[in-house]
Amino acid sequence: MNALNYRVVIFAFAFLFGIVFSVPSLTQCDENTTKGEASSCGKKITLGLDLQGGLHMLLSVKSEVAVESKVKSMGTSIKYNLEKEEIIFDDLKIDNNIITFEVLDKDDLPKVVKILAEEFKEVAVSQNGAIFSLELTDDLIALTKQNAIDQAVDTIRNRLNMFGLAEPTVAKQGKDKILVEVPGIKTEEDENRIRKLIAKSAHLQMMAVDEARAARVDMMSDGEAKQYGDVILQDVEDNRTKYLLYSIPILDGSMLVDAKVGYGKDNNQPQINFKLNGQGAKIFGDFTGKSVGKRMAVVLDNQVYTAPNIVQRIGGGQVQITGAFTPQEAHDVAIALRSGALLAPVQVESQRSIGPSLGEDNINASILALIVGFLSVVVFMVLYYGMAGVISNFALVANLFLILAVMSLFEATLTLPGMAGIVLTVGMAVDANVIINERIRELLHEGNSLTKSIEQGYNNAFTAIWDANITTLIAAVVLFAYGTGPIKGFSLTISIGILASMVTAILGTHGIYQWLLPKIDKKKLGFWFGIKTDKEIK
């Protein structure tokens, strides 16, 4: 028998491959490279949130709100267009996502029809005398909802990236869910900040105060306000202070181009300075120009931050939000404004938040289980099978390294159930060697020659190991395809473990036997195979 048979060579390569590629994961070397730069320490396994702590959330988007605000902004734009043409109208109202208004001068009707046809092509318009009503088509509603979800994914991703955390994951899951994973959160305060940042609609609106009725705001109900086309909003600092505002805003955050934290000249309080784009600046300038003496409210997420008197026309499109911000809040609000508003609010469908200390406990517990489990199997194999057990243990160690290496190369995530999968694989991978060793013993007991016992033993054992592994693999693959989160990690490690055991336990140990064959002392079968036989073995 050739010393360097191909099986041993393959096994040695597999072993080496396993060690080389699992090193980065085992040392968890921390590269201080910026994004895009090649890492010096290679691909490695990421620890799952349950092992390193962090926040996992599955969000859903209330996309019907996006439809509502789409209708609202259409209202704004109708108002703007009609006023531009100096058309006199009344009763511009939104009810149940339908916009209605009445044109007062019958002569303007053809002009209105023309404007609506030109500017609002995707909308179903119906006309009843001088009363017009506009409604979104079903296609447009579906599109708006879809946009709201896609935009939420981008927006949340931008916000988390700007927040400056290591490797947050934001991905669309299924049709309408968003998966957010933020590893490595150290404190509860940080977690709260991140949650607030994700949740922030950052819906900025400039709204005019309905000065004619504002005096009665404290006695007015929401329903009454709605009749006038108004809305009642509270002050951010003092919720007893209420403002009566025209519900259709002058402009909104979609016209914002930049937002930065600044400090007030007089009081050195943090404030947010933002800049409007050209169109926004023009609308803002026009409005302030003709509304001198009236109040305008800066509204963020339906709370009034300031409502100053307009003293003169404000051009240039530079606006500030002042209010009771801490520097941290101002920082987070600026990020939220820069990354854009969420077209619709998000809500949590499921979440898992693991503190860093628990993650550490989980790692320690599972590593302890792995070591104890591994050692008990290794010791058992040596005691029971002698050298044959030692050879099996080589395969077992190689198997462990291979699992780690393959997972590193795929940059897979190792979770707690994944660790359990590895521990379990140790128990199951050794099965192949038990089957083989039993077969070899059986053949030796029957008095077969050593060479024949080994070769025949592997042959006889092969179909059993193969069929058994394939059935387990079928179950693992189905699990991987249908499972979520923890189950995926578990089935991944099991699958890799089974495949790796085919190389190490079957091919690898076979090669070692062939390599060692000339050295095996036929009189010391107790030492080599852990058996006693009275028969003469050739």
Place this chain on the structure above:
Amino acid sequence: MEVFKQQKIINFMENAKKVGFLSITLVVISLVLLFTKGLNYGIDFAGGTIVQVQYEGKAPIEKVREIVAQNPKYQGATVTSFGSESELVIRSKQASKSVKGGAKVEVRKMLKDTGKFEIRRVDMVGPAVGDELREKGLMAMLLSIIGIIAYLSFRFEWRFAIASVVALIHDITIAMGALALFQIDVNLPILAAVLTILGYSLNDTVIVFDRIREGIRTIKSPNMADVINESVTKTLSRTTLTSLTTFFVVLTLYLFGGEIINGFSFTLLVGVVVGTYSSIFVASPVLMWLKFSVAEFREKEAASLKREKEKEKMRAMYEQGTM
């Protein structure tokens, strides 16, 4: 070392009926448990919130219970200790959808006067997600059973496939019965454990069946019971040893793996024991009772061998140009 040295063939099938009675009893008890006590679905499937709190020092469980009971938002919530003296979990059926608030903020506020503590874990699953997960879990189970039956029918014979699935259902039913008996929280990892039992049970059965398949060809007796007895005896050492190593490993997981995967490893412990038992005492007798005929199998095999040879002969003749 060698434990299973006996050459004597053990007559397993002789007592198959008695043991079968035991199996049926266990399955029936499990079913009764499943239908009366039922599975205790954890939040992954039922929806709800779990908050794990660790105190510095001993956790004031009674005090926390009182406070939680007074909060209308946490109606029906339970407070239990978790693993050690200093830790407790609050389980509630409610699931807050708020991104920025949620259970962590609420619990921090609610318990602020109970001492110094850290909120180590918050798991929240909304009801819609739970339903979806349950459906997917069932689907995964069905699909893997179908895939495995197909594979075994192809590699062995349909009776082998049926017998292994009977053993499989036996194992899973008993494991789930144990879950119901001990009212273990059934969460995603438990589903993974049940599916592992599925794989493990089959693994064990397949290895015994492989030996039976071999025995049908090599053992002289045309009696299926004899073939099974001899084959099972020969694999007995392997079956026991592998089960032992796996059992050890799962036991270490159970003892050292931490509270969170306790349920998972418990399920596996039951599964390993039942899976080993069933491959010998359930799968094999069922194969016998399905009237697998050794003689017929051999005839068939001989016939197909003959056909094969005939074909070859024809081909040889054809190639030689004698046809």
